[in-house]
Amino acid sequence: MTFCLGMKVQDGLVGIADTRVTSGTERITARKVSIHQHGNHSMFLMTSGLRSVRDKALTYFENVTRETEVFSRLYQAVNAFAQQVRQVAREDKEALAESGLPFNLHALVGGQLEDDTEHKLYMIYPQGNWVEVSDATPYYIIGESGYGKPILDRTLQFDSDLAFALRVGFLAFNATITCAVDVDYPIDVVAYRRDTYEIITQRYEKQDLAEVSRLWQQLLREAVPKLQTEWMEKILAKLPAPSRSFTGRDL
Numbered sequence: 001m002t003f004c005l006g007m008k009v010q011d012g013l014v015g016i017a018d019t020r021v022t023s024g025t026e027r028i029t030a031r032k033v034s035i036h037q038h039g040n041h042s043m044f045l046m047t048s049g050l051r052s053v054r055d056k057a058l059t060y061f062e063n064v065t066r067e068t069e070v071f072s073r074l075y076q077a078v079n080a081f082a083q084q085v086r087q088v089a090r091e092d093k094e095a096l097a098e099s100g101l102p103f104n105l106h107a108l109v110g111g112q113l114e115d116d117t118e119h120k121l122y123m124i125y126p127q128g129n130w131v132e133v134s135d136a137t138p139y140y141i142i143g144e145s146g147y148g149k150p151i152l153d154r155t156l157q158f159d160s161d162l163a164f165a166l167r168v169g170f171l172a173f174n175a176t177i178t179c180a181v182d183v184d185y186p187i188d189v190v191a192y193r194r195d196t197y198e199i200i201t202q203r204y205e206k207q208d209l210a211e212v213s214r215l216w217q218q219l220l221r222e223a224v225p226k227l228q229t230e231w232m233e234k235i236l237a238k239l240p241a242p243s244r245s246f247t248g249r250d251l
Contacts, residue, residue, distance in 0.1 A: 015033065016173055040113065112197065
């Protein structure tokens, strides 16, 4: 499984991707983010799905961008990558199905090209169709999405700054890695400040963020006793009193 998160806030974009790749009983570390940057053309691409499909579609896309196409707006690049996904589906989907493997590739594409009035973030489906991430829900997760989503839904807003997005993005990853065995360090983080046309990348190992994770767990434990208690009295008051004192020897 994969964890790839893209966030669009007013100041720019943040992307976080794990590097765990599972194939049968094998587990390897592999980069799931690619950066495409020259002049006033800056974009990143993150993928979740079959590694073979990803590598082939990305190779085809890189050939297109290098040899035949010049894009001035990000949606044009998104369309070009989607076309390569469809091409790989035409070539490999039947053979994969015969082997019991579904054709599976989701992608997040973010960035800003010279004619874009602002930074953009898109999610591409395996069929090649896509949606643009909106200001109302300024993020998208591909891969293992269930564990990190509640944190982002409750905290992230379009007017959040990049530092806040990085914080809650890590917390979403932290929640996922706690529960999902096929998501793991190291993580690759990309950040883009609007209208700068420069994407910054950084890789983090587990030890780099161990103290942040420890502090978050401590804050959660300290916050629980501070929650309102009146609602609990309706059930706690009905519990019978203990018949004897409890000690550690009763364990």
